[in-house]
Amino acid sequence: MKHILLIGIGPGDPDALTLAAIKGIRRTDVFFFLEKEGDGKDSLIRFRREILAEHAADRAYRVAAGASPKRDRASADYQGAVEDWRRRRTQVIADLIDGNMADGETGAFLLWGDPALYDGTMQNLHDLIAEGRDDITFEVIPGITCVQALTAKHRIPLNRVGEEIVITTGRQIETGDPATVTNSIVMLDSRDAYMRLRDRPDMDIFWGGDVGSPDEVLIAGPLDETADRISETIKAQRARKGWIMDTYVLRRRRAPDASGS
Ligand SMILES: C[S@@+](CC[C@H](N)C(=O)[O-])C[C@H]1O[C@@H](n2cnc3c(N)ncnc32)[C@H](O)[C@@H]1O
Structure with missing residues (x-):
């Protein structure tokens, strides 16, 4: 089994990290970074790296970065474009897990704010499991929302x-x-x-x-x-x-x- 944590890290204040988030970070073998290109990408990644430096530095952990697919914002079919983007993002996540995790390991996404609020990662994992991936389990650690x-x-x-x-x-x-x-x-x-x-x-x-x-x-x-x-x-x-x-x-x-x- 490969176990994935979706860890809410709060909206940009290191003090807004919960104890549960810190405990989750400390049991993670590999962190997945999946920021989209453009506004704020570097700052969002820097914030995550600072969190890891502070809370996971004494552990051996790995970081694997993937490129979040772009959504077709020019499409007249808004729902269709969102669905297509969601499918491609699920595939990127599957590739990250397959390419970077061994059986029995724990991986984590450090998600801005709370994983349940305007963040598609939880749905991506539900989609993967619905497609038949019975080697993946996941859990959600809530965060402070913006x-x-x-x-x-x-x-x-x-x-x-x-x-x-x-x-x-x-x-x-x-x-x-x-x-x-x-x-x-x-x-x-x-x-x-x-x-x-x-x-x-x-x-x-x-x-x-x-x-x-x-x-x-x-x-x-x-x-x-x-x-x-x-x-x-x-x-x-x-x-x-x-x-x-x-x-x-x-x-x-x-x-x-x-x-x-
Ligand atoms: C993709 S949503 C993610 C929300 C996040 N999951 C949460 O729980 O806060 C990104 C939006 O959240 C809001 N947001 C996130 N962080 C913020 C912050 N530090 N200050 C103000 N708004 C923020 C903005 O409206 C931004 O466009």
């Missing part, structure tokens, strides 16, 4: 009393009905999707760029007053270091007597 890091830094609860929590993408905010946004956590926004709601005078935003890292920037306030500042901050960070990871809460302000309590 959402938890963001709400902690802004010192806000994820929801007000009795309220739903929607976790969504910039793409959905861009294309969905703005009237339905009451308490949405937005991730994977590369196109300033919050701008679409900026004319709504009842909307607050709690925004964070590279939360938990030395480059962290936090901005909060009424969306109509802060949207331009957020956009300029994103541009400045991209100009300075080439990339930024940001997440934000869009929250419709409630009248004081409508708290739901």
Whole structure:
């Protein structure tokens, strides 16, 4: 058997690593690095190497890197392109395991934040096993998500009393009905999707760029007053270091007597 750990490593703050993650790192023989080309790749790999240097340095471990396949973002068939990308990524993972692990060994992926939130690796492993790979087992070690890091830094609860929590993408905010946004956590926004709601005078935003890292920037306030500042901050960070990871809460302000309590 080959045993794979999917270890959540938190969103970029070495102190956000859990004890379970550290214990997982200490029983791993080979770490798989599978970052996609482009924005932030070097920094993401450097962060993982620093974690290993700190927590696994006294052990003999190996690192095997694979090239994460590119998704066809120009395709008109969004679902088809995602499916194709998922299949190719599953194959890359199978090749990494086959080429670098002996029977009885433990391998690990150090996954950003938590493995269950906007990360396809868990599904890739389910697909592999469904295809008949009965020599592979895997387990998931949860991590602190960027959402938890963001709400902690802004010192806000994820929801007000009795309220739903929607976790969504910039793409959905861009294309969905703005009237339905009451308490949405937005991730994977590369196109300033919050701008679409900026004319709504009842909307607050709690925004964070590279939360938990030395480059962290936090901005909060009424969306109509802060949207331009957020956009300029994103541009400045991209100009300075080439990339930024940001997440934000869009929250419709409630009248004081409508708290739901
Ligand atoms: C592919 S998802 C991975 C999320 C990760 N699994 C988690 O649990 O946080 C990447 C997105 O997460 C958000 N993100 C990740 N790290 C972040 C950070 N340190 N600060 C702000 N947003 C972050 C950004 O929206 C980014 O586009």
